[in-house]
Each structure stands twice: as C-alpha cells, then as structure tokens.
Amino acid sequence: MGSAPSNFAGQPTVAGTASEASKALVQLGSIPVKGLAPKTGYTRDEFGPAWADTDHNGCDTRNDILARDLTGEIFKPGTNNCVVASGTLADKYTGTTINFVRGRDSSSDIQIDHIVPLSDAWQKGAQQLTADQRKELANDPLNLMAADGPTNSAKGDKDAATWLPPNKAFRCEYVERQTAVKAEYSLWVTPAEHDAIVDILKGCQ
Template identity: 60%
Template sequence: MSADAFRKTIALLASAGLLLSLGACSGSTPSSAEASSSASSSETKRNQSVADDGSSDEKPSAQVSKEPDLKVPEGSALDVLEQLPVKGRAPKTGYARDQFGPAWSDVDHNGCDTRNDILNRDMSDKTYKANTHDCVVATGVLNDPYTGKRIDFTRGQDTSTAVQIDHVVALSNAWQTGAQQLSEATRTQFANDPYNLLAVDGPANQQKSDGDAATWLPANKSFRCEYVARQIGVKKKYDLWVTQGEHDAMKNVLSSCPTQQVPTDGGVVTPIEVQESPEPAQTQEPAPAPAQTQEPTPAPAQQDENVYYKNCAAVRAAGKAPLYRSDPGYAPKLDRDGDGIACE
C-alpha cells in the first residue's frame, strides 16, 4: 500500500470513530421537547392518581356534629320536671313551722302520729313501746337511703335523733315556691304527707337543712335519681314551682337515668267521716192565722179654718211647730221650701 493510500485509510477510520461518539451522546441526552413531554406526562399521571384514590395533600375540613338532645321518655321524671313552672324564689317573709300545722299531727286519724307512721313504714325488725297498740317504735333497723348505711335505732332521749323524718321537699323551700298560696289545711297535709317523708340518718338530715337539689344531694349516689324524682312528684302534686338552678340540678341528675319514674304517690288518705242521717223533722201543721180585726178608720180631722198664724214665731209660741200640710193653721207662706212641713 502506498503512503498516500495509508493516510486516507487512517482519515476514514478517524471520521468513523467521531460519528460513533456523537451518536452515543445523542442517545443518552433527551431533547428539551422530549423532557417537557416527559414532565407533562408525569404530572398527568400524578393528577390521575389523585383523582383515582381521592387523596390529596390538603386535610379535609373538620365537620362539627351536634349531639342530639336528651330524649325524654313520656311519663318519666324528666317529663314531669318539664311540666313544672320555673320561677324565682319568693321571699321567706312570714315563714314559720306552725304555718304547716302542729308537728307530726295524726292527720289520718289512725291513732298514731306521723313520725311513728313513717318509722313503721321505713324500718324493719321493729319492736314497740308497751300499751301503744303497735304505734310507738321502740327499736328497729333502718337502711338509710341518704348514706347507704345501716342504723340500729333505739328510742330514747339521747338516741332517738339518730333517725329523723325528712321532708323531701323542705317546708321552707315549699313556702318559697308556692305553698304560701295554699290553705292552712293543705299545708298541714303537705307537712304530714307520707309521699314527702322519709326516715333517714339524723346528721344527714341536719346537713341538708332546707336545701333544694341545687344545694344538697344525698351522699349515696345510687339514690339520687329516686330522690330528685320524688321531689318532682311532690312539687307536681301540690302545684309548686322550681327555681332555674333547682331545675337544672334535677335535670343533670336524671340525665344518667332518663327512664326514672316519679314514685307512686302513697299520700295521706283522709278518712271520710260518716255522719248519721238526722231523723226527718216532724212537720207541724201551721196554726191558723188569727183573724185580723180591722180597726175602724178614724174620721179625718176637720181643719179649723179659723186657726191662723202670722209667722213661725207664732206657731212656736203656740207649741204647734212643726206644722204639717194637714194641720190647722198650715199655710204655704210658712213652708218656705215647699216640702209640706212648715216652721221646721
């Protein structure tokens, strides 16, 4: 091979190597159009993915759900509570215990006072004071609803106060929520109504005093629903109202026991006094009226036309004042006001 041919061959080989190198670079680096197309395709796929699975980077706004109101069963204590008027507390002016009659009267006329009636009802294992016809409780056992504890009761000067009779709706509270308007007889019944009375732990009763549900509730939480339900029943029975605070406290207690019923009314039963029918009165024939004797009509007095009085002074001097129209000597000139009576 000549030197000239050798140089041409080398030049061709160099050109071929250069072309191969340029082709490799062109295959590894995409064009700007291809890059743009690829980016657009990637964004489209990402958007398609979001649309398909419903997810996104933004958090959905929180939905506020309102809790449904407490459903009030018809006939429940909650239902009766909503029937009571809600008013402010009236003044305590004029309140005294004797406004509700003598303490522990025997209103049912069973021969036993109200305190012992309630002890008999609420206690077990009772014994009685001799010669009281099983009325006066001497000993007994009370399962106290206010504290949940057992109390062994013994009647005595220093021990009887261990068990006291509580007015579930206190008398003072009743006075300030409508009892002022009740008759004295109805207030006496209220104070002795077994429906409003419970035998309870003495210290707990003293702690309660005249508080309502807004200021005092039994320590025994399992009894609270029945306690406020009884207060509601008593107020309904006697047409009393509740204060707003009292209403809200009762509703709060009953929210944990919405089906709680108002206790059955075991109220005072006033016996009907049977009165013997009086014997029919004998009808007596009326005595005939005595015959009326008719007095003879006196003849009208004849006027003495000759009687004359110059003036009233003359009438008075004659002792004839006053003169009537029918009297002798009457003259219109003496009767200035024309009433038929002269020289008055």
C-alpha cells in the same frame, strides 16, 4: 291534692328506674320555673302541728314513717303497735345501716326528713296553699322518709341545686320524689334547681 303514688308511699319502692326517671322528666316539664319568693312569714306552724295524725289511724306521722321505713321494729307496749321503740334503718341518704333505739339521747339518730323541705316549699308556692293543704304536705308519706339524723341536719332546707344525698345510688329516686311532691302541691322550682334535677334524671335513663 291526691294520695301519694303507691310506689313512693311504701317500702320497698320501685323508683329510680329509667322509666320512673322518664316520667319525672315529663312531670318536671309541667312545673313552673321561677325565682325564689321571700321567706317572710315562714314558721313551722304554717304547716300545722308537727307530726299530726292526719290519716286518723291513732298514730302520729313520725311513728307511721318509722314503722314504714324501719325493719324488725319493736313497738312500745301499750301503744297499740304505734310508738316505735326500736328497729333497723337501711338509710338511703348514706347507704349505711342504723340501729334505732327510742330514747332521750338516741331518738335523734334517725330523723323524719321532708324530701321537699317545708321552708323551701314556703318560698316556692306553699304560701298560696290553704292551711289544710300545707298540713297535708307536711304529713304526706310521699314527702317523708326516715333518715340519718346528722345527714338530714346538714341538708337543712336546701334544694337539689345545693344538696344531694351522699349516697349517689339514691339520687335518682330523691329528685323523682321531689318532682312528684312539687307537681302534687303546685309548687315551683328555681332555674338552678330545675337544671340540677334534669342533670340527675338524664343520668338515670
């Protein structure tokens, strides 16, 4: 497993262009199309502890992604610019702007979404990955994005056949990233998911 492509790992991205859609269609062609495997044995723990510090920079993955995706962020004092206390998110799922303030009742306003949900990954090949590979998948910046909490909760573990971002302008990049993650980690897609991704990508060209 390699590192995330730079155009996905940082902000802003250049995804969603016609050339990126064409590349994603080619990449999709290399991904196996199979039925859904049983969810038997799935727990979040199969992908390692939530928000581990896999890049060993002293910050957990949640704070890394908040720092990457938010603007005007202010860090909690004494955390070596690690723990994000506040900031502003241009939410890609809804196309709205969300003000983030860390706190018991407000932190969940912004959640860190797995672009390819871990449960979905588990049923499409991740059971065959090693524990280290699954941990890498769960913490890979390519597969992570700060998002509106309620919208992320509504998404759940759905794939592209059953859920797409309400913000239609983001759908090209969304399925491009799903395709990239599934190719990177040797996961597969279901027939319905494959067709849904093709439909979106063809509209991006």
